Amino acid sequence: MIVLGIETSCDETGIALYSGEQGLVAHRLHSQVATHAVYGGVVPELASRDHVRRVVPLVQDCLAEAGLAAADIDGIAYARGPGLAGALLVGGSIADGLGWALDCPVLGVHHMEAHLLAPMLEPNPPAFPFLALLVSGGHTLLVEVADIGRYRVLGESLDDAAGEAFDKTAKLLGLPYPGGPQLEALARDGDPDRFRFPRPMTDRPGLDFSFSGLKTAVLKAVREADADDATHAAIARAFQDAVVDTFAIKVRRALEQTGVGHLVVAGGVGANQALRDRLHQVAESRGAVMACPPLAFCTDNGAMIAYAGYRRLLAGERETGPVDIRPRWPM
Numbered sequence: 001m002i003v004l005g006i007e008t009s010c011d012e013t014g015i016a017l018y019s020g021e022q023g024l025v026a027h028r029l030h031s032q033v034a035t036h037a038v039y040g041g042v043v044p045e046l047a048s049r050d051h052v053r054r055v056v057p058l059v060q061d062c063l064a065e066a067g068l069a070a071a072d073i074d075g076i077a078y079a080r081g082p083g084l085a086g087a088l089l090v091g092g093s094i095a096d097g098l099g100w101a102l103d104c105p106v107l108g109v110h111h112m113e114a115h116l117l118a119p120m121l122e123p124n125p126p127a128f129p130f131l132a133l134l135v136s137g138g139h140t141l142l143v144e145v146a147d148i149g150r151y152r153v154l155g156e157s158l159d160d161a162a163g164e165a166f167d168k169t170a171k172l173l174g175l176p177y178p179g180g181p182q183l184e185a186l187a188r189d190g191d192p193d194r195f196r197f198p199r200p201m202t203d204r205p206g207l208d209f210s211f212s213g214l215k216t217a218v219l220k221a222v223r224e225a226d227a228d229d230a231t232h233a234a235i236a237r238a239f240q241d242a243v244v245d246t247f248a249i250k251v252r253r254a255l256e257q258t259g260v261g262h263l264v265v266a267g268g269v270g271a272n273q274a275l276r277d278r279l280h281q282v283a284e285s286r287g288a289v290m291a292c293p294p295l296a297f298c299t300d301n302g303a304m305i306a307y308a309g310y311r312r313l314l315a316g317e318r319e320t321g322p323v324d325i326r327p328r329w330p331m
């Protein structure tokens with residue numbers, strides 16, 4: 001079975017082909033970062049318009065890369081949500097049209113489910129049940145995954161998502177959008193002992209998160225300290241250390257609580273090396289194995305949509321009506 005995956009939930013157009021026999025056979029990504037950077041954030045209307053331009057040429061590129069014809073596609077998966085309504089509609093409508101033209105089944109998949117299944121694209125996939133930390137621009141979730149479609153949310157952010165906290169802090173430090181990767185680079189040179197920010201909600205039981213207070217602490221430090229490069233690097237370092245510590249404490253707690261032997265870290269913030277290194281240590285100390293998608297499949301991409309769609313189409317799931325997007329869609 002060959003499944004075409006279409007990701008258009010936000011500001012990346014991701015297209016991929018997943019084969020049941022050969023695994024991932026092609027993937028392409030177009031990032032709209034340059035389009036939105038001048039506005040300091042994603043402009044939904046511009047995102048939708050750009051997806052319209054990109055999807056079909058990227059599908060053609062993927063087919064060429066895999067040496068396949070459109071008629072070889074057996075099923076189509078698109079990101080149904082959560083995400084920007086207009087952007088999701090572009091992917092969903094194109095999937096619907098292609099499905100009709102190629103006479104093959106179409107299925108909308110959950111963007112966050114796709115993120116958490118992304119490590120299964122790797123040669124040594126994590127075994128069920130596992131614990132997943134999903135950290136992206138819009139979500140922060142700790143999920144116990146019993147099997148595909150069997151998820152129990154153990155904890156989530158009560159306010160800002162982790163990626164949002166990275167992006168807002170980066171903005172306070174004068175870094176361009178999207179700030180996460182830039183903040184990580186700046187933190188590398190930062191003095192770890194000059195500032196210390198709170199580890200929110202770690203002093204009480206439970207697995208929920210809160211990052212808005214941390215952002216306020218950063219704002220106060222930025223206002224009170226000198227605006228030189230070394231100071232900004234030290235603030236970036238202290239912010240990242242606080243986030244990494246917070247996740248380490250909660251992930252350790254969740255591993256103890258569930259007793260599972262595998263930890264998956266996925267979503268854009270999962271690309272952060274300091275976070276990966278630390279969670280790797282936490283997992284190891286609990287006798288658990290950590291699995292991360294390769295960096296390219298941590299952030300939004302079409303491969304994870306193709307894979308999630310493949311698993312669900314294989315299980316017989318089908319779209320029964322016209323394209324149905326869900327901009328807000330709980331796991």
Ligand code: KG4
Nearest residue numbers: 136137138163180181268269271272299300
């Ligand atoms: O999963 P993703 O690509 O899109 C969403 O579904 O939101 O995540 C994007 C988020 C952005 O907030 C971005 O700044 C953050 O992931 N991010 C990072 C890093 N790379 C991307 N945050 C911290 N360190 C990074 N290296």
Ligand code: ZN
Nearest residue numbers: 115136299300
């Ligand atoms: Zn995402």
